Amino acid sequence: MEETYTRSGPVGPDGLFSVEGMTVVVTGGATGIGRMVAGGFAAGRARVVLVSRRPEAGEEAAAQLRASGCCEVVIGDLSTAEGVDRVVARVLAVAPVVDVLVHNAGATWVGPLEDHPYDAFDAVWAVNVKAVFRMTVGLLPGLRAAVAARPGEPARVITIGSIDGGPVVSPVENYAYGASKAAVHQLTRHLARRLAGERVTVNAVAPGLFATSMTAELLADPAQRERLVAGIPLGRLGRAEDVAGAALFLASRAGAYVTGVVLPIDGGESGCG
Structure with a gap:
């Protein structure tokens, strides 16, 4: 007989989408998309471990999230292999069981084609790609411990991609x-x-245009903002609940049979824009 009961109770809206009691690690969780995702998990009564490069931003975000639930901060820089290893060690010290790992920390670089420096690829890929791989491997003991602790329920890895990663080509x-x-x-x-x-399931969330520190300059000009929003079929920017809801789905019992998926959260821009 197929399993119809989870640690959260019978299969139904409350049990299907519950993340209560899970330990969730969110890199780059102090600001932007990471902060939105972390807020969703904290509101769902998960234990959130924020990884932040900046101590002040990390502590400020954690203080806000503690109003909803349990939140801790690990300070570290993911731009080097040594930095990733230090973060992994610190995370496992405070959270030896990792139910959900959200890779959100990211870097960007904007510049004209002829002036786009070769070093930009090293700097951006170090955080956006190499750190995702190394940190996933480093935290496998925590993910495996979560699988052992909850028979029949997977551990989750969620990467934060972007519609800029295809099929949309950014202007x-x-x-x-x-x-x-x-x-x-x-x-x-x-x-x-x-x-x-x-x-262990591994899925990506690919956000479209959200108002974050990374997009602040892009959205600063009202005319440009209007043009960009006009290109989104649903006619608005993304909101915190949009990306947090996607992450909660993938982390909960509702998303337990989903793996290897890139889920666009973009108002239809990549699918019907």
């Missing part, structure tokens, strides 16, 4: 960034295939 000259997000999508599929046998 912004962010060559290194767009290429890195395409790599994140393919890395997600590759990890999903490898880890499926260990009951």
